[in-house]
Amino acid sequence: MSCPICGDHTMKKFRPFCSKRCADIDLAKWLNGSYAVPSQREEEMEAEVSEGETEQRRPH
Template identity: 55%
Template sequence: MSCPICSKESEPKYRPFCSRRCADVDLGRWLNGSYAVTADAPEDLEEAAEALAQETQRPH
């Protein structure tokens, strides 16, 4: 398996990365928002709040 940051061979200690540096680069990308996980939730906060309120008001 190759490192997703630099494409070198991954090191078992840092898998899937080759080094601590590449692992830190990846973490930094997550923390600054370079990566994003897509969601099917409404983008508008008011719309999301209304949907949540409607779900909690439904009888179980």
């Protein structure tokens, strides 16, 4: 298996990375937003808000 950051062979201690440095680089990418897990949550929230606004406009 090769390190996803540099392509070198992995070490058991840092798997799936080859070193602490590459593991830290990967962590930094997650923390600064370079990596992102796709989500439709914003779209769902917008749809809920639109539905709520429509219901509020209806007379009681």
